[in-house]
């Protein structure tokens with residue numbers, strides 16, 4: 215039961231500004247994911263919310279109360295560290311019980327709460343083991359157990375899955391999502407992996423260079439990225455960007471000439487500017503479809519990744535500017551294409567994205583949501 | 584690591600180690616042999632490495648020649664233990680502070696601490712004597728314990744600091760987030776994890792205290808009842824002659840405690856002295 219609000223949070227270490235004026239308002243019981251490239255300030259922001267680091271400026275409000283200088287326990291948060299930070303000399307039981315021992319919880323209640331946490335996390339028959347005897351996934355669960363045993367209002371996770379192998383990561387994503395439903399708590403989750411962000415989040419905060427690029431639901435970010443950075447970051451495989459020039463525009467559309475693709479008219483608003491302005495066209499690889507030769511534009515396939523249900527073609531299209539430019543397309547799974555071959559693709563202008571040379575997106579009028 | 588030495592190089596290495604060990608250990612061997620020989624045969628020539636008249640006689644005679652010997656042995660162990668204890672009481676919090684906190688003068692004070700170690704204890708004997716006399720501590724156990732601990736604290740801080748620095752900071756942060764105070768975290772998380780480091784510093788202090796007590800004992804103490812073994816051994820030097828074989832026997836008994844501690848804990852010691860030398 216907790217709302218979290220960040221107001222004008224800035225942070226600098228010595229002379230380097232790491233976070234710039236961050237404002238966020240997180241609803242009760244939301245699963246929020248902070249996503250961004252390595253070094254963008256995600257961990258720092260999480261540590262500021264946790265109370266491990268002090269913001270240079272700004273306030274943190276939890277449940278309407280200013281906790282900017284409160285102790286982590288008084289903020290009602292708990293944190294799972296990237297390295298798990300388990301106490302290697304203590305058993306799983308004592309690791310999970312640690313916050314309760316600090317709080318001097320009576321023995322009977324302590325036992326009951328640790329067993330309850332162990333039950334949720336399927337650690338019941340591991341309670342007497344030391345962390346060193348556990349697998350990566352189990353250690354992860356112990357770290358989560360230590361954070362849920364205190365019944366905090368807000369859970370903070372710093373890249374909790376980054377040390378696990380791919381298969382386990384998939385399982386833990388599902389487990390964490392169901393844990394979120396069971397616990398009914400607000401969760402803030404940091405990752406650099408946009409797949410984790412898309413699959414787990416109620417809302418995603420995309421951070422880049424210490425700034426919030428965009429805050430919204432996964433599908434909002436997918437269909438309406440506000441900046442070229444968000445467009446390139448969200449979506450797998452990531453978006454193709456093609457340099458274009460404006461040829462004409464009205465209030466509801468914009469005609470462009472895209473390098474290597476040709477003339478397109480996109481239904482976007484606020485396409486202000488003059489003819490000849492350089493713009494950037496964005497096409498998601500999954501929004502392309504095959505067509506017969508003589509139509510659409512041509513792509514030379516260099517590598518084909520078959521995923522079964524679909525296949526990803528990596529290759530190049532012709533470019534007036536640079537000779538050729540790399541390009542990706544998602545094709546049907548059983549497509550008859552081999553590397554080196556040319557294919558013909560077409561694109562639906564309704565699905566395209568358009569960015570100014572500053573990287574700001576123009577609003578799409580025919581998007582799905 | 585792949586063994587990259589040729590046979591010839593290995594031979595050279597082992598020869599060098601052999602020569603080194605011979606120089607190091609020969610005095611001890613001679614000490615042992617001397618303690619086993621009858622006094623009259625000690626100086627016979629030609630030198631005999633092994634002879635038939637060797638016996639453990641000296642080991643039973645020493646208690647008669649120097650009746651206070653048990654007392655001296657007790658004093659030695661007691662002084663070294665107390666020195667170690669006091670040393671640890673100062674080293675643990677200081678090392679923790681140096682490992683974890685940023686404060687003004689951190690580097691300078693640490694360098695000063697180590698600079699103290701540059702002075703051999705002997706250089707400071709006269710100032711120390713004046714100090715202890717001023718405090719009325721001459722001819723007490725304290726006269727041998729306090730200077731002993733003072734000389735061991737700097738290196739102890741340095742050793743333990745490098746140990747504590749290897750304990751991940753996140754463990755402390757996790758405890759902090761869970762509401763633990765610094766002292767609680769120190770007691771329940773840091774110190775249990777630092778046990779190998781504490782053993783290293785403890786052993787280092789004990790051996791150091793054992794070795795240096797002689798100097799402090801003969802300068803700051805004249806009470807026979809407080810003398811440690813190295814000073815008590817003087818009593819084997821009589822007016823007429825030195826009872827060498829018994830003196831050697833008493834010396835061997837004297838180094839036994841250190842030897843045992845060292846043998847049992849050398850695994851920890853080797854790991855500890857190289858701690859922080861390589862990144863794990």
Ligand SMILES: Nc1ncnc2c1ncn2[C@@H]1O[C@H](COP(=O)(O)OP(=O)(O)O)[C@@H](O)[C@H]1O
Nearest residue numbers: 227228232250251252253254255256257258259
């Ligand atoms: N304690 C610190 N002192 C100085 N710089 C720091 C400190 N912590 C983080 N930084 C810097 O802040 C930036 C953001 O770091 P971090 O929040 O860890 O990024 P992320 O978690 O997104 O990878 C990095 O450039 C990092 O070097």
Ligand SMILES: [Mg+2]
Nearest residue numbers: 256257258373
């Ligand atoms: Mg990080």
